Amino acid sequence: MSCPQHRPLLTTRAAVIFLTAFVVGCGAAALTFWATGSVPEALLVAGGALGGAIGLLNQIIKAETDGPSGNHVS
Known part of the structure; x- marks a missing residue:
């Protein structure tokens, strides 16, 4: 029986x-x-900050490419 190839659950990117967005959300909640x-208000703000940070960081941190042509590495 061959062992299936193990792939990570999440990419490093x-x-x-997610980790950076979590830190941003925690900071927003603490402030x-x-x-x-108010705990409920802090949690609502944290959720909004977390979602916004994920969207922003997704655009800022580019996926790996194999050169100037912009083809994604699989």
Whole structure:
């Protein structure tokens, strides 16, 4: 029986994007809670910041390409 090839669950790029967005969301939640003292409001702000950060970082951090032609590496 052959062993199937193990592939990572997430690419390095995706992991960096999610981790950075998580840190941004935590920071937004902490600042909001510090300013208002409201946990529900802090969680709502964190969710918005997390979603916005994922979208922004997805555009900023480019996927790997194999040269100037812009073809994606598979």
